[in-house]
Amino acid sequence: MGIFSIASQHIRFAMKLACAIVLALFVGFHFQLETPRWAVLTAAIVAAGPAFAAGGEPYSGAIRYRGMLRVVGTFIGCIAALTIIMLMIRTPLLMLIVCCIWAGFCTWISSLVKVENSYAWGLSGYTALIIIITIQADPLLAPQFAVERCSEILIGIVCAIIADLLFSPRSIKQEVDRELDALIVAQYQLMQLCIKHSDKSEVDKGWGGLVRRTTALEGMRSNLNMESSRWTRANRRLKALNTLSLTLITQACETFLIQDSRPETITDTFRELFAEPVETAQDVHKQLKRMRRVIAWTGERDTPVTIYTWVGAATRYMLLRRGVIGNTKISATEEEVLQGEAIVRPESAERHHAMINFWRTTLACIFGTLFWLWTGWTSGSGAMVMIAVVTSLAMRLPNPRMVAIDFLYGTLAALPLGALYFLVIIPNTQQSMLLLCIALAVMAFFIGIEVQKRRLGSLGALASTINIIVLDNPMTFHFSQFLDSALGQLVGCFVAMMVILIVRDNSRARTGRVLLNQFVFAAVSAMTTNTARRKENHLPALYQQLFLLLNKFPDDIGKFRLALTMIIAHQRLRNAPFPINDDLSAFHRQLRRTADHVISASSDDKRRRYFGQLLEELNVYQEKLRVWEAPPQVTESVARLTGVLHRYQNALTES
Template identity: 85%
Template sequence: MGIFTIESRHLRFAIKLASAIVLALFVGFHFQLETPRWAVLTAAIVAAGPAFAAGGEPWSGAIRYRGMLRIAGTFIGCIAALIIITSMIRAPLLMVLVCCIWAGFCTWVSSLVRVENSYAWGLSGYTALIIVITIQTEPLLTPQFAVERCSEIVLGIVCAIMADLLFSPRSIKREVDRELDSLLVAQYQLMQLCIKHGDSEEVDSAWGALVRRTTALEGMRSNLNMESSRWARANRRLKALNTLSLTLITQSCETYLIQNTRPELITGTYRELFAAPVETVQDVHTQLKRLRRAIAWTGERETPVTIYTWVGAATRYLLLKRGVVSNAKIGAAEEEILRGEPVVKVESAERHHAMVNFWRTTLSCVLGTLFWLWTGWTSGSGAMVMIAVVTSLAMRLPNPRMVAIDFIYGTLAALPLGAFLFLVVIPGTQQSMLLLCLSMAVLGFFIGIEVQKRRLGSMGALASTINIIVLDNPMTFHFSQFLDSALGQIVGCVLAFMVIMVVRDNSRDRTGRVLLNQFVSAAVSAMTTNAARRGENHLPALYQQLFLLMNKFPGDLPKFRLALTMIIAHQRLRDAPIPVNDDLSAFHRQLRRTADRVISAGSDDKRRRDFARLLDELDIYQQKLRVWEAPAQVTEPVKRLAEMLHKYQHALTIS
């Protein structure tokens, strides 16, 4: 029964993919496009890509969003190709080499922008390369070729979107509502664990899972926003809920940490209140009422600040959650929450990784160019295109090597599959459009099922098979041309794989060090008396960095604890009543400049010197706080921060 359910779930998308391919094929031939193959290929990739990433049928809006990114990337690539060709048409070799650098530049940019937008930049790099390579014999036809390419790709995207809408795309709204309930229950259970001050490994596992779930919820918000404009109010609420969820995690973990030195801060009253088990959102709602009554009875001053902040954030979470579920008009109380602090965007910590990606793409494309010129092989241009495609699309993913292997397997599978279609099926159906559409529908249907299972080579086989079979207008059947094209794809993928293996990505440790120093800088920047700076919301950016750190170093608990401690220090210092005077304000600016130099240092020696200077300045700052009679709410977190930096000085300064 379970197998039948899984297969049934896969069937709808397989039919959707087959429909997109058939629709693009029919419309392309109907309007007498010169190369309907590009429309069919685009429809297949736009529809299948999100399904491969999701491991099943993509949510509503995902295919449409990917299509828009592909249109944007295609237009950027076409414009770049036109500029390169018109500027260097008299030097063909230089023109191709500049295009290789452009492909590397686009890969570099795609490594720094948001993951969901990186596809457009990667696509623009190899689009320009395809145009430059294709028009080598007739450069005067460049504008016509660029226009045709854009029109064919737009047609394929429209067909993919139409097929998606035709077969009732899945809405993610119900999943969002369910996750909001489950997440709040998990947040309460984490706070229970932290107040009990139980096993540290259990707490680490619980907060790590909550960080991942909160990040996943933010991804679900993006999907809901892509789905329809009618979820605009829910989207606003979910943005605020992301911050509230991160606030709850931070306050829970701080509650755990403060008990290491001052367990008496958590009184028996709150231990008893949090001891009651919760299973549903209604249970949490009931417990929050009791906690609010307890806070009103004991008073805000007598309530531990972490519990007081946690209860306030959980109450606001409940209010916004109801609004997301109902999607009702935003009330005055909600509007006040939504108008909260401006969210700060952090600078990417993967600049070295992006530079490695630049060199991988550029060198592989240049290697393809030299191979093409040295051999004089007619399909050397096809090998170059595959090199650009593989390196541009693989670099942003966590495991580029496996992506390259996927393409190799796909191109190898496309050789016999494409040969069967090219030699047997298509020649027998070229007199009947219906039979041709049916044969392509069968291809799309079966590969569509495999794509959802993330079968190794399935995406590469789909794209490579469509690319090598003859879907031009008029159709011609030259087996030598087919074989050259198929072998060119395989050679291109193998060359790309070789470059990825030779040009090692040694940026992991450096990225980890930069991330940790960014946490330090954020904690230092919280020491300010500037009202606008204190009003900035750094939590989403800090936890985004923490999530990246968790992905780069899975299982490295000391790094996660250090990062989390820095986040807690940032939040505590941000709310601390620092005395307002010119002396401290000037020293705050000095501390921020020193912290920035630690991040931007080009060598370990310079980083160690700047870090030692930062530690000395923190000692001076603590003396100044004593001179200006700062309260314990300021001096204690500053002291804890300085002690933490002294303790982990080696980890924060060595690449």
């Protein structure tokens, strides 16, 4: 049954892609656009891009969101191009070089913003370059060309959205409901492992999988939010559920760590309660009711703090889960949960990686410009455009080299496919709009199926083929022009791949070190008496950084454990009752300044010096806590943090 469902989704999306392309082609020729190719190309990319990323038919809202990003990116690129032309029209070479730097700048920005928004910035970089390259013969046509390009792109986006709506877009709501049920069962099973104090590798596998699933659920929330305004209430609940899921992971892992030194903390009563197996969300609900009765009988004081917090978070999770599934009106009890702490956004740890991406795009575009001007090759401009497109779009993805190879394979596949359409099919169908539409629909249908399978080169082949076959008004068929255009694409992709291979990305180790130091800063900054600061919720940001660490170092268990220890330390210190006085408040600010110096240090020597200073200040701070008679909950947590920082000093200071 599942195989038939997947096959039907593949066929439905392939028909959707074919419809989007045919609709854009028909509208482009009906309204006598000068280059209907841009409308067709936009419709193809907007529809096929999310399918390639998702590995199947994209969920409802994904195509609309990508279309919106393309509109934003195009407008930013057009405005940038017109500004550069107005300022530097008298110096064409300088104008091109500044445009190459603009493309690099947009790639730099796209490497720092959220992944789902990076497409707009990458697009704005090469849009400006396309405009400036195209109007080299007559710069006065720049405003007209910018307006035409925006109009054609808007037509393509509208056609993609109409096709999406015509072929019943897939709603993600059922997937969200199923994942909410499965996630709470997995959370309960992780807590069972931690209370039993199972093998470390088994626990590591459990919490690592839950971090990934919680991150995936947050991605589903974004899709659901894009789908329709009627999911606004569900979106609010899912935001809070993300924090609750992360809280459950943290408390479970802390329960495991506590038993390394104090196994007697977990009483036999709770060991017996968590020994009960669970299979469904209803089983978890029954177990939580039993636990709440036991806690009410034993009292909060006699309940281990991690279990008490875990049960409270799981109870709130079940409450909000019910609201998401039914999409009911938010009750007063739910409103109290939703009116929680302000969520803090994480600071990017990939600044060095972003700078490398800037240089890759800038150098590749400048090299392409010089090659074009030196050779005078008529398709050198096409090669430049492909260089900008590949470097701009590849840099933000985890494996830019594979993206460049995908484009290269796509342009190679476009040579015979484009030649077939250019030499045989289109010349024999140009007298009939119906035959032309059918011909393009057939190509889009079969490539649409391959795109959903993430076949290497499929997306590049679709875009490259549409780009080189003549879809201008009027159509002209000059084989030399076709060959030049196809070779220009091929050379551009090859040059972009060479630049990516030559300009090596050595930022992985530095990013890992910055991420670990950000965890240290979060733990240190939790030591505060400021009420507003204590109410800030850093947990989603910390786990987002942990997820990045998981992706950067998939096999380094030591880094994950250290990061998780820092997250647990942050949560302990955030809830600890620090004595309120001016002396400690001033020292908290000093600790934060020193921890910030550790993150921003420009060399290993400076980093080691500031880290040593931080350790000395933490020793002084512990003395101050004793003087001010801080409770054991505070002194023990600070001592644990200091011990961990001493133990992992080398890992936290060396690049």
